[in-house]
Amino acid sequence: MPTHRKSYHPYISPFDPCPPIKTKTYETPAQLYLGFQPKGLDQYQPSEALKKGTLWPALYSPYTSPYEKNKRE
Template sequence: MDGTSPEWRSYVNYRSPFDPCSARVKWYDVPPEVMHPVQKSARKQFAPQEALRKGTLWPEYDSPYPPV
């Protein structure tokens, strides 16, 4: 998670001046449908079996999770 993908965003949690711990950067995944709010009429689609594996019918909404 280097921040180069638009699907990953970061924030720094609030840190009080009296907090002994340093602030940490936290990352979260923005779903692709937030990036593409308007549905186009003629979009490419996955084949039915592949769509079931991926969890979406449209490739532009496919967001693979990072390896753990």
């Protein structure tokens, strides 16, 4: 499974006015990787699918704030 969040280290100038955020993140959700959805993918139970917004784990992209560490599933 591809990761849903990537990170990079932006250039930090010695003259930056604020304390630098050394690592920045961006989202790369599941649909970027799937291509044309293949038949017969694994499915969630209906009750869980209703809650998650999709039938397929392959298309589920969790999101939590990157500013709150360790809360991600």
